[in-house]
Amino acid sequence: MTMLALTLLAPLLAAGAILALRRALGLLVLTGAGLGLIGAAGLFLGAAGGDPVTATLPFLPSFPVLLLASPLTATLSLMVATVAAMVLVYGIGYMAKDPERPRFFATMLFFIAAMQLLVLAGDWITLLAAWEMIGFSSYLLIGFWHSRAGVAEAATRAFLYTRSADLGLYIGAFVLIGAAGTSEISATLNTTGTPALIAGLLLLIAAMGKSAQVPLQDWLMRAMAGPTPVSALLHSATLVAAGAILLIRSAPMLPGGALLAIGLVGGATAVIAGLIALAERDLKRLLAASTASQYGLMLVAVGAGAPVAALLHLIAHAAIKSSLFLGAGIFQHDRDSTDLAALAGAGRARPGIFAGFAIAALALAGIPPLAGFYSKDAIIAAALQSPAAPWLLPLTLAGSLLTGAYMGRAMRALWSGPAPQSARSRIPLMAAGMMVLVLLAAGMGPGFATLEHLLDGALPEAAPIVPILGLVAGVSGLALGWLIAPARLLGPLMGPAQNGFRIAGGMDGLVARPARAIASACAAFEARLLAAQIGMIRGIGLGIARLVERSDAALYAFSLWIGRQNLHLGNRARWTDTNRIDAAIFGLVARVIAAGGRARRLQSGFIHRELALTFAGIALVTGVLLAAPYFL
Amino acid sequence: MTIAILLIALAIGGYFIAALEGWLIHGRFSLARPALSALALLGRESVLARMPDRLFFEAGPVLLLVAGLLAAAVIPLAPGLIVTDLATGALFLNAALAYVLVALIMAGWGPNGAYAMIGGWRFLGQFIAYAMLIVMPITAVAMRAESLSTVEIVTSQAALWNIAYQPIGFALFVVAAMGLAWLPPLDLPTGAGDLAGGFEAEYTGARLAVLRLARMVIILVMAGATVTFYLGGWLGPWLPPVIWSAIKILVVTALMLGAGRVLPRVREARYLAVSWKLGISLALANIFLVGVIALVVPI
């Protein structure tokens, strides 16, 4: 459990410390990588004992985080840790003068932690998380020199390729979880039937994305825009290996159809990537293409039903390709360019480095004493024995032939050419890092037997014919590469190979340009739609405006008419008011006053007049009183 | 019959009074003077004022005489000797005497003379003074007699004459009587000083004789009234009732004529003020006293 923690947390904490302190970078990097290596070694020793080390961390209610250090994962973890340590040592020397070293090293350590998590993941959710993290860190690392032209575009392209492929992993993982009911990988591996087939194909797609298989191989060449340690670590041993690792771990569950598909895809990639590598003018792009080709071979092994062979080849290839990349890095330092023409004779300037480069190249080609020979034989044996032998064997052989060819061409290019005036700058760290990896590449061969026993996977019995076929393919390839210029070798294939076998414009043509075309079409359509809308609105608005204007005019006319009517009415009202009403009122008033006058005369003030009135009143009253009885 | 007796009594009484007055005025008593003067008057020329109010001029003295006679009708000289024993005899007496005022106004207004007129209106003022003082004592007397009939009044004084019973009433009545008969000191209408005989001066001849005769009757009536109300009328121990009433009347008349002459003439305003402020208060008090005594003392 502590070992697990060590391998995972050491690089993470180191990355944190670097970002926070931003000084004593070398020390921090080394301690982080070293501790990670020790942890991995501990894990490997623990796992080697037969009982896997597991840990469960509480996460979602029914989906805990499982960490599994089985012999398979432990070995992979160890491989990652060692390669990482050596690359970082090399990196310290390589990035010595770069101003943003803390950001570089922090990201690298973050990537290592992510890779360890992916390798050690025991359940699909953690695997998915780790898968995303390495994709993200690869984007950051490829785009490290984001100020340089084309770097950001390459990082984005890499990210898009891998992300779109990741979709397959998501759906596949979920199909498996759905079928098995639990997210634990080992539990889900015994699903069979159509879900297994579907999951298998989906995982294949994910692997094609990550391991740069055809047709998704183009991003790997462009990824070379990143610094060389990045290419060495990510694009040779770890990130690209994830696809293969995924298929190797899920191999037991894969049904026949899936295996056949994997085999064919692997074989096709091996051949096409080999031709592209042969036709490359840039050393790093050549190595990238070779990586794709090698992973094609691994997929052939998985397709042939021998995942252990694939694993062995993966480990060997990791050491070989990282050392090749480190060498290329050194030559790049010398010539400030990775173009083969520019590097002509660079090897001769640094004979030690060239020697290491040559050993690694030969190992890759499959020369017996080196590691490559053993792993390639296993693959050829597996291909021979697989049911789809007639398809897989020729592809494998062609693949190994082409490997030999482009390695020979590379060595020839480096070696031949005028001996430059070599300003032999001291590169201790870079040389040390490279030399350790070269030694590993050379010496790992005999170790495979113990490894094979450890993984107790049944490695196919190598018929006597297999080593011979392997050797013949390797040597003939080297000879062809060294002697004949690729142009004549490829003949008609030279043009397409150079541009990466773009079929109908390649990924850009098939995907990007149509997508962009569709987008622009949509934009145009939308614009037209908008224009139509605006036009309509404008039309409506104008119509309304005209309508309003006309109605306003009408309204104005109407209000004028109303005004006139009011005036007319007002006049007539005033006329009636003055002539009729006032007249009536004043008439009434006059009459009232007259009546009042007459009434006043009644009140003459003459006592006798009022006495008479009194008498009249009394007479009236008595009259009424007397008469009343007769009437009521 | 009683009327004739009464008239004769009045004539004799009047003659005596004239003799008495002549005696008082001229200092010597002579029975013949009144007859002589009467004859003289009848012989004299009747002088008429310029544009007189003949009706009033002629009617004045006559009305006076009539008033006197009417008043005399209710004075009982003896138990049966009364012209009409009216139930409201006392009030009738007063009503009749009211016309004395009217007569004097006529006599005053008739001759169209200033002094006569003033004399007449002065008597009106005097009337206002003595009017209440006559009615209120009569009320008191009537209260004692519990009747307005003069006979009842006289009989009610059998035990005690009213003069002792209600002396205040007697005094007031006598003063008012003198006022009514305008005897001096209350002879304002014919005041010798300022009015030079007042309306009497305007009359000559027979009218003057009638006037004087009427005055004599009035004086007699007032005396008779005094006697009837306060001196027990015809009541007396030994003498027959008529004699008693005759004697009493003549004594009262003599008193009234004699006493009056010694007092100076009273001014109109003073007489009014005294009679209204003092007289009426005393009269009311007298009525009150009589009421109380009548209830308390059973005589």
Added chain:
Amino acid sequence: MSAQLIFLAFFGAAAVWFGVVVFRTHSMVRSAIALLFSQTAVGVMFLLMQAEFLGVLQIMMMATEMSVMAIFMVMFMMDPGGMGAMEMTHQKRLSLWAGGIGLVAALAVIWLADWGPAAMVIPAAAEQTADLGRELLGRSMFIFQSAGLTILTAMVAATMVAIAPETEHAP
């Protein structure tokens, strides 16, 4: 046709006649005295109707009242003697009509109304006076006293109005 009726008619006529004289004579004192005799005639009519106390009272009262009236006539009339034969009337026609109408209406009522049987039993004068006295100080005590009080206030008021203000000469 009893003697009473004849005398009543006679004195009624006298009263009316004196009433007419009141307004026809030019001499004011004459009209006052005429009114006096008219009232006296009325008093005599009371006596004829065996209302002795009222009759005597009426005669006594009216004598004094009308003499007072006479003095006022003299005071206020412009030509009390009536020498100038002044025409002291106005709106004669109207008042004639009014008098006529009043007279006719009254007569109509008198002659047409059915008065019912005549009462024969008349209490004696003394008894009448006693009853009146008892009535006055008994049932109608309140009315009688208030009448007395009213007369007093009238006298006071009249005197007040008549008395010249103390400060007649004051500004």
Added chain:
Amino acid sequence: MIPELIIALSAGAAMFGVGLYGALSQTNLVMIIMGVELILAAALVNIVAFWRYLHPDEPAAQMFVLIVMAVMAVEMAVGFGIAIARFRSRGSVEMEEARELKG
């Protein structure tokens, strides 16, 4: 149909008519008061007539006569009071001149 009553009432009515004529036609306040006195006398006659011929045993009638007499007295008193005041202030009591109450 009591002859005496009718004669008395007729006399009263006649006096009323004359009184009314007088009150309305005379120009002098005093004459008007005399007219009113005549009317009141007529009233007196009527009351006594009614008393004598209709309700002889009713003392209230006699009391009422006294009240009317009181009214006559009061009316004269107040009338002459006002007459004196007016004479003093206006110099005459001719009703022709009394137009102050003109409406």
